[in-house]
Amino acid sequence: MPNREKPSMVKGLKQLLKYIATRTAAYLATIFTGVTLTYIVVKAMPVDAVENILFNIISVTAVYDPASIELLRRNLYEILGMGGSPVESYLIFIRRVFTFDFGPSIIAYPTPASEIVFNRLPWTVGLLLTSTLTVWVTGNLLGVIAGYFRDRRFAKVLESVAITLYPIPYYIMALILIFLFAYLLRIFPLGGGISIIPEKLNLEVILNILWHSILPAASLILPGALGWSFLSSRTLTMQTLAEDYTRYAEARGLPRSHILKRYILRNILLPQTTVLALSLGGIFGGALLTEIVFTYPGVGQIAYRAIFSGDVYTLMAVLFLSIIGTATGTYLLDLLYPLIDPRVRYR
Amino acid sequence: MGTVTESLRRMGKLLITLYMGNLKFRIGFTILSILVILGFAVSPFSPTNTRSWYIVPRDRPPSYEYPLGTSSMGRDILWELCASIRNSLTIAFVTAMIASHIGLFLGFIAGIRGGVIDRILMFITDTFIIIPGLPLLMVVTTVLKRYLTIPTLGMLISIVSWPWPSRQVRSMVLSLRERTFIHTAKLSGMGTFRVIVQELMPYVLGWHLINFTNTILFSIGTESGLAILGLSILDDNTLGVMIYWALNWGYALFRGIWWWLAAPVATLVLVFISFYLVSIGMTEFMHPIARR
Amino acid sequence: MIVEGLKAGYKLQTIGSSEEVGVYVDAVSGVSFTLYRNEVFGIAGESGCGKSTLIKAVYGYYEPSLVLRGGSARIYGAKGEEFDTTRMDRGLLEKRVWWKHMSYIPQSSMNVLNPTMRIRDHFAEILRIHVGMKKGEAYQEARKYLEEVGLPVDALSAFPHQLSGGMRQRVVIALAILLEPSLILADEPSSALDVINQKVALTLLREKQEALKNTLVIVSHDMGVHGVLTHRMAIMYAGKIVEIGRTADIFWKPLHPYTKALIESLPRLGDKSKRVGLSGSPPDLKKPPDGCRFHPRCPYAMLICSRAEPSLREIKEGHYTACWLYSEAVGEPR
Numbered sequence: 001m002p003n004r005e006k007p008s009m010v011k012g013l014k015q016l017l018k019y020i021a022t023r024t025a026a027y028l029a030t031i032f033t034g035v036t037l038t039y040i041v042v043k044a045m046p047v048d049a050v051e052n053i054l055f056n057i058i059s060v061t062a063v064y065d066p067a068s069i070e071l072l073r074r075n076l077y078e079i080l081g082m083g084g085s086p087v088e089s090y091l092i093f094i095r096r097v098f099t100f101d102f103g104p105s106i107i108a109y110p111t112p113a114s115e116i117v118f119n120r121l122p123w124t125v126g127l128l129l130t131s132t133l134t135v136w137v138t139g140n141l142l143g144v145i146a147g148y149f150r151d152r153r154f155a156k157v158l159e160s161v162a163i164t165l166y167p168i169p170y171y172i173m174a175l176i177l178i179f180l181f182a183y184l185l186r187i188f189p190l191g192g193g194i195s196i197i198p199e200k201l202n203l204e205v206i207l208n209i210l211w212h213s214i215l216p217a218a219s220l221i222l223p224g225a226l227g228w229s230f231l232s233s234r235t236l237t238m239q240t241l242a243e244d245y246t247r248y249a250e251a252r253g254l255p256r257s258h259i260l261k262r263y264i265l266r267n268i269l270l271p272q273t274t275v276l277a278l279s280l281g282g283i284f285g286g287a288l289l290t291e292i293v294f295t296y297p298g299v300g301q302i303a304y305r306a307i308f309s310g311d312v313y314t315l316m317a318v319l320f321l322s323i324i325g326t327a328t329g330t331y332l333l334d335l336l337y338p339l340i341d342p343r344v345r346y347r
Numbered sequence: 348m349g350t351v352t353e354s355l356r357r358m359g360k361l362l363i364t365l366y367m368g369n370l371k372f373r374i375g376f377t378i379l380s381i382l383v384i385l386g387f388a389v390s391p392f393s394p395t396n397t398r399s400w401y402i403v404p405r406d407r408p409p410s411y412e413y414p415l416g417t418s419s420m421g422r423d424i425l426w427e428l429c430a431s432i433r434n435s436l437t438i439a440f441v442t443a444m445i446a447s448h449i450g451l452f453l454g455f456i457a458g459i460r461g462g463v464i465d466r467i468l469m470f471i472t473d474t475f476i477i478i479p480g481l482p483l484l485m486v487v488t489t490v491l492k493r494y495l496t497i498p499t500l501g502m503l504i505s506i507v508s509w510p511w512p513s514r515q516v517r518s519m520v521l522s523l524r525e526r527t528f529i530h531t532a533k534l535s536g537m538g539t540f541r542v543i544v545q546e547l548m549p550y551v552l553g554w555h556l557i558n559f560t561n562t563i564l565f566s567i568g569t570e571s572g573l574a575i576l577g578l579s580i581l582d583d584n585t586l587g588v589m590i591y592w593a594l595n596w597g598y599a600l601f602r603g604i605w606w607w608l609a610a611p612v613a614t615l616v617l618v619f620i621s622f623y624l625v626s627i628g629m630t631e632f633m634h635p636i637a638r639r
Numbered sequence: 640m641i642v643e644g645l646k647a648g649y650k651l652q653t654i655g656s657s658e659e660v661g662v663y664v665d666a667v668s669g670v671s672f673t674l675y676r677n678e679v680f681g682i683a684g685e686s687g688c689g690k691s692t693l694i695k696a697v698y699g700y701y702e703p704s705l706v707l708r709g710g711s712a713r714i715y716g717a718k719g720e721e722f723d724t725t726r727m728d729r730g731l732l733e734k735r736v737w738w739k740h741m742s743y744i745p746q747s748s749m750n751v752l753n754p755t756m757r758i759r760d761h762f763a764e765i766l767r768i769h770v771g772m773k774k775g776e777a778y779q780e781a782r783k784y785l786e787e788v789g790l791p792v793d794a795l796s797a798f799p800h801q802l803s804g805g806m807r808q809r810v811v812i813a814l815a816i817l818l819e820p821s822l823i824l825a826d827e828p829s830s831a832l833d834v835i836n837q838k839v840a841l842t843l844l845r846e847k848q849e850a851l852k853n854t855l856v857i858v859s860h861d862m863g864v865h866g867v868l869t870h871r872m873a874i875m876y877a878g879k880i881v882e883i884g885r886t887a888d889i890f891w892k893p894l895h896p897y898t899k900a901l902i903e904s905l906p907r908l909g910d911k912s913k914r915v916g917l918s919g920s921p922p923d924l925k926k927p928p929d930g931c932r933f934h935p936r937c938p939y940a941m942l943i944c945s946r947a948e949p950s951l952r953e954i955k956e957g958h959y960t961a962c963w964l965y966s967e968a969v970g971e972p973r
């Protein structure tokens with residue numbers, strides 16, 4: 001009998017609620033611990049933001065009076081919420097996290113840190129969303145085809161290419177691409193996000209942005225699409241082909257296209273959504289090194305500058321976003337996956 | 348002691364079988380051996396100090412005298428490259444020794460003990476997984492800049508490298524635990540520890556070797572990433588540091604001194620591909636479905 | 640169905656050595672038999688005797704290592720259409736023969752249903768692909784059919800893992816009978832089940848056979864299954880049929896020494912004497928013995944048995960055996 005009798009329905013609901021409750025608690029706890037740990041590490045940075053700002057102000061306004069410098073220093077500490085004991089400033093930080101106001105930035109004082117990050121976010125999300133989705137779709141498609149026709153020559157060629165591309169980190173790939181396409185062939189720009197002044201959003205602006213983002217995107221897509229998602233979906237395809245249920249479907253005289261769609265793709269795409277959800281969760285962290293190598297104006301660029309100028313608030317805003325993204329990706333996946341894949345049940 | 352020598356003997360035998368039986372492993376292992384020889388056997392014979400500036404003519408393209416050319420810093424790129432291979436591999440080895448063993452240990456405990464201990468350990472692991480690794484390492488290396496040496500950098504990178512091996516070993520142990528032979532061993536009155544060592548170790552050891560290799564890959568990648576950002580040990584030779592100087596100080600591409608950048612980039616690519624081939628060679632051997 | 644001189648086996652490659660050494664396992668070595676409409680035919684024998692390979696070869700489902708070496712297997716549709724499965728390629732079999740005229744029930748039902756598809760879709764896809772029904776129509780048909788075979792209708796919307804092993808086996812049997820084929824090949828249809836589920840599954844098979852009046856082939860190592868279910872049966876040993884006859888004759892008047900040993904080893908009600916099994920083990924089919932393949936273990940082996948192979952001869956009406964003991968006259972072994 002199917003496990004769907006009435007008493008077990010009630011039990012099942014209770015179990016489901018308990019599952020959601022524990023997962024939510026774990027989700028919030030990991031975020032809290034993660035943010036706190038990060039905060040402690042970031043606070044230990046030797047670069048003092050106040051001294052940085054003071055230095056800037058002094059060099060611009062030529063104030064030499066020691067008393068007014070001291071006053072300025074105390075004011076700055078207060079404005080930045082950096083005075084007081086470590087515990088106090090931690091509590092101030094936590095309060096700020098809840099309001100999404102991370103305090104003023106230092107790299108662009110007095111613009112709020114969150115504003116700087118949100119201004120840069122479209123660049124990063126645009127680049128990473130496109131490349132992540134491209135990687136997932138093409139990688140899986142090619143992987144399934146290469147797994148299904150594994151004895152054909154093109155499948156073997158694809159596999160060799162994938163094995164070569166996959167282990168190369170994206171920033172090394174970025175260097176290779178810059179060397180080939182920006183230095184040798186000179187088809188794409190060496191870096192930057194846009195090279196004209198955008199007065200309003202028109203076709204020219206969009207094309208310019210696209211032109212600048214092709215190499216960064218390629219450096220992320222090449223090791224990804226022909227790498228991880230290709231290799232894993234190829235292996236999964238071969239596993240699924242060897243399963244009894246696929247072979248029995250063949251013995252039932254079902255046509256190949258039907259088996260490919262209903263038996264192989266369906267059984268493979270489900271586990272592969274896990275990977276998609278996790279990488280989508282990761283896109284807020286930015287591809288820091290790609291952004292640096294291509295001087296691309298994204299969130300990673302901001303984090304980099306924040307580290308070097310001791311800008312704790314801006315850095316924390318970036319890291320917080322990234323932590324939330326990854327944790328939420330995993331959390332939603334844990335909750336939704338049993339709905340998507342009938343083989344998995346809430347535990 | 349007995350189990351340790353037994354494990355080593357087993358690993359040695361595994362390596363020989365792999366080398367004979369798996370093409371990918373053979374290619375990877377061969378490239379890797381050449382790199383190791385260059386780094387550890389050849390580099391001590393360097394005629395010049397690879398960390399000094401302006402000791403050979405600058406910006407010379409590859410020639411008979413300087414096979415890989417010279418850099419704008421006045422270094423012979425061939426010898427600098429050998430020293431860099433040595434240092435990069437050492438950093439990676441330190442990371443792998445620490446991180447993969449922490450992972451092995453925690454994953455084992457979590458998988459075997461289960462219950463509360465498992466939950467606590469996995470909570471810690473998950474917390475480390477959600478913290479963005481590279482920015483965290485950037486901050487840590489800025490904080491500890493004064494103390495950075497080849498071994499300590501390896502140690503620092505292991506902070507962010509252990510969670511994945513740990514999760515992997517745990518799921519491995521969990522699936523092995525379900526198999527009947529473990530139940531039999533438990534029923535026959537063996538203590539938990541002896542169950543681990545005698546029944547599970549042989550199976551987990553192979554995967555541990557794979558984790559070890561992957562951690563090396565991760566560590567070399569992370570070091571070169573940090574170096575490109577100027578956060579590695581800039582006054583020593585590593586593959587990443589070579590790239591840093593060529594890009595940020597020498598503007599190698601703008602000035603057309605491509606060989607300065609090409610040497611470390613090509614070597615890094617070889618390092619990555621060879622370690623990866625070794626890793627999948629082992630995986631295919633351990634997990635025959637991938638072989639077909 | 641008429642099978643004539645069917646030869647099939649496995650080509651294996653030794654893994655690990657650099658040179659490719661082909662090893663051939665002679666699993667089905669020249670097998671001939673004829674089946675009639677409206678009968679249940681059993682194939683018995685120890686595991687590894689080639690009985691599963693035989694029906695895979697008849698069905699025409701060749702896995703990479705299984706190769707056909709000769710012979711023919713002709714099957715007949717309900718309107719008398721003739722198909723020789725050994726002469727048809729995979730595409731043709733898929734389109735014309737499989738499931739419409741001949742279906743196959745695999746050894747274990749544990750993992751043969753798609754874990755991500757509901758039970759109703761398993762029925763619907765066959766109706767849509769082989770019969771050309773529309774989706775809604777196919778669902779209705781599946782529901783009607785499931786009621787007919789006595790499966791609970793709410794199983795239709797379940798996923799395979801939500802069903803018990805016995806239920807899953809019944810679903811697989813129901814799938815095989817769905818298009819009312821004239822030949823059903825069942826490979827150990829009940830061996831993975833407990834006694835009660837075994838009985839349910841076998842009853843379902845027999846009832847459907849009686850209703851359809853088609854041919855059902857049951858492969859099983861369990862002589863009990865044959866005794867209850869089959870009308871006629873064949874005994875296989877080391878890739879060859881050693882005896883064919885009515886099930887009752889095989890049980891009560893076995894001819895071949897191997898069959899005798901097989902029957903004698905069965906437990907009987909009230910009999911407390913110890914069972915004497917055969918000594919020795921079946922031959923390695925990579926290098927089968929010369930002559931009669933049973934002679935190394937045969938208590939009645941003669942000189943000729945190791946030199947020449949006996950052919951299948953009719954000893955009594957409808958009762959065949961391949962044994963030198965019966966070469967001259969019909970009679971008891973000396």
